[in-house]
Amino acid sequence: MLEFDTRMSPDYVERERKAIVRTGSSTIYDVTAWSITMMQGLEALTLDTGLPSSVEAYQEAAAAATTAATGNVVAWGIDGGDDASVSVAARLMEIGVEVRLAERAFELAGVELPRGSLVILRNDNRSFDGDLKGTIREVAVE
Secondary structure, eight states: OOSSSOOOHHHHHHHHHHHHHHSSSOOOOGGGOOOOOHHHHHHOOOOSSSSTTTOOOOOOOOOOOOOOOSSSSOOOETTTTSHHHHHHHHHHHHHTTTOOSSOOOOTTTTTTEOTTTTTEGGGTTOOOOOOOHHHHHHHHOO
């Protein structure tokens, strides 16, 4: 499923062709043309050889959620350039957090955020029952 172009041996293709002519059915499913990397829009490379021995297994990065401000926070911003921001917005709204969408790029606590970024104002969420900052962080990390 990670292949860009699934190749089948000529013998297999010939057997498959004969089976289709004989029985009218195929053993090849459309999944032979799927590529997870292409489906998800990920960058990927094809190697003609195996991986070097110095390559290490993938380690999941630490949570990317960060807090740029300290003290009395009046708003939180979540980068709308990251596709995961849609999931964050949906989850926050499910649990009762009011979320706004920025119609143009802006700066918050020295961080540039693009158009489409999420903005959560403390003032919009005065009636939120719970730890707003902790909830935002937890959902963003999730």
